[in-house]
Amino acid sequence: VAPAVAPPATFAGGNVRISLVRQLSSGDYFEQWLAGAQAEAKALNVRLEVSSGDGNNDKQALNLEQAVTAKSDAIIVDHGFAQTVQPAIKKAVAARIPLVAFDVDPGTPQAVALTQDDHQIAEQALGALKADTGGSGEVLYVYVAGFAPLDRRDETWEQFKKDNPGIEQVARIGVVNSSTASAVADQAKAALQANPGVKAIFAPYDEFAKGAALAVKELGLADKIKIYGADVSTADIGVMTEAGSPWVATSATDPANVGRVAVRAAALLVAGQDVDRALTVPPALITQKGLRDAAITSVEQLTRAFPSLTTPDVARVPWVAP
Ligand code: SR1
Structure with a gap:
């Protein structure tokens, strides 16, 4: 064009x-x-x-x-x-x-x-969590206050807990640094060992979700605990689709x-x-099942499957072809 x-x-x-x-x-x-x-x-x-x-x-x-x-x-x-x-x-x-x-x-x-749209990001991931858990059960939450997107997702999480009294946040962990995923993995391992009833982890940042996935796999709990995250990358798609992965849904741009x-x-x-x-x-909800069914292995393939992930009309520049 x-x-x-x-x-x-x-x-x-x-x-x-x-x-x-x-x-x-x-x-x-x-x-x-x-x-x-x-x-x-x-x-x-x-x-x-x-x-x-x-x-x-x-x-x-x-x-x-x-x-x-x-x-x-x-x-x-x-x-x-x-x-x-x-x-x-x-x-x-x-x-x-x-x-x-x-x-x-x-x-x-x-x-x-x-x-x-951070509220929608959290809503989409939590919608998947609710569908899988039936709206009840112990949940581990990953959050660090002060980052605007995480604070907005947290508002949605707080409202979600009010709307779903069967959901119990048994622990909150989180760190943001240059090795977030491995730091979160260590914290998640400790939290899961202290809370053996956890059946879902809400980890709305991909470094959080990757860390949580590592912890669940290392503890051999992948058949019992599912992870609901945010963001996507080619590496994340690899983690979500590998055999036995606990990371079942992510909401992402x-x-x-x-x-x-x-x-x-x-x-x-x-x-x-x-x-x-x-x-x-706006984000789209990406599920492990959807990725596997469509054999999607990269963000490039994902954006072809979800054209709404490309938004040429947001701040369109009239002198550049879309
Ligand atoms: C530490 S804040 C991380 C978030 O920033 C962006 O909004 C990404 O979606 C990521 O989850």
């Missing part, structure tokens, strides 16, 4: 600079997201200057201050804690630098807030698509075009 309009002159020389200021960069989700952002930057002929706090919020705040000082044409803030990024976001807005905030509250209506949306929104702002101040990318 040919683009409807010519690119604005600003984009012709390849000199538009967009700073991507990340809190986290390790793990399947963040790697796929970056690959999508870089592919979109290439398609738009913009320079994407990437920094990561590597989980250190002060480092991310400093990187953000530097992007403002360097007068980037636009800034994308990817995750982070509101209290550490909002002061520099204010400075970006004061300096009239367009800003897109993904998965962190920018604290200003002048920035574009991009999210996945295509992270590369979300990275693409963030860069498109930033480019539109650079071009002075209108962008909705709240952009939301």
Whole structure:
């Protein structure tokens, strides 16, 4: 499909600079997201200057201050804690630098807030959990407070427990660091040994779900405990579909698509075009059975099976073919 309009002159020389200021960069989700952002930057002929706090919020705040000082044409803030990024976001807005905030509250209506539909992510995974458990039983929950997407999924979990009094959260575990899956696996093993009645684990982040799956398999409990997660990657699909896997459902967007949306929104702002101040990318429910039945082994195959995972109309750029 040919683009409807010519690119604005600003984009012709390849000199538009967009700073991507990340809190986290390790793990399947963040790697796929970056690959999508870089592919979109290439398609738009913009320079994407990437920094990561590597989980250190002060480092991310400093990187953000530097992007403002360097007068980037636009800034994308990817995750982070509101209290550490909002002061520099204010400075970006004061300096009239367009800003897109993904998965962190920018604290200003002048920035574009991009999210996945986290309530729907939790609803879809919990719908599968409810269907499998009949709405009752002991559940292990994996959560770390302070990350906006996890906090939104937690709101849905809290409501789910109220609506389903037969569901009992017997333990809560969780850690986010550069080796989240193995840290969660250790915690999950201890929690499952202390709570032998657990029949489901709600782990709404793929690193959590991978860790939980490792623990369940190592304890030999895969026939008794099922895992309901969030996110997807080719590696996750491998874990979900391997023989005897306890990870039976995940609700996910295509992270590369979300990275693409963030860069498109930033480019539109650079071009002075209108962008909705709240952009939301919807997820799809992906089940172990569905993956196995359709013999899906990669995210590429998954996006062909679920065309709704690609969202060209969210922050569509009129001068690039969809
Ligand atoms: C630590 S926050 C992890 C989440 O960020 C993104 O929203 C992904 O969906 C992931 O679950």
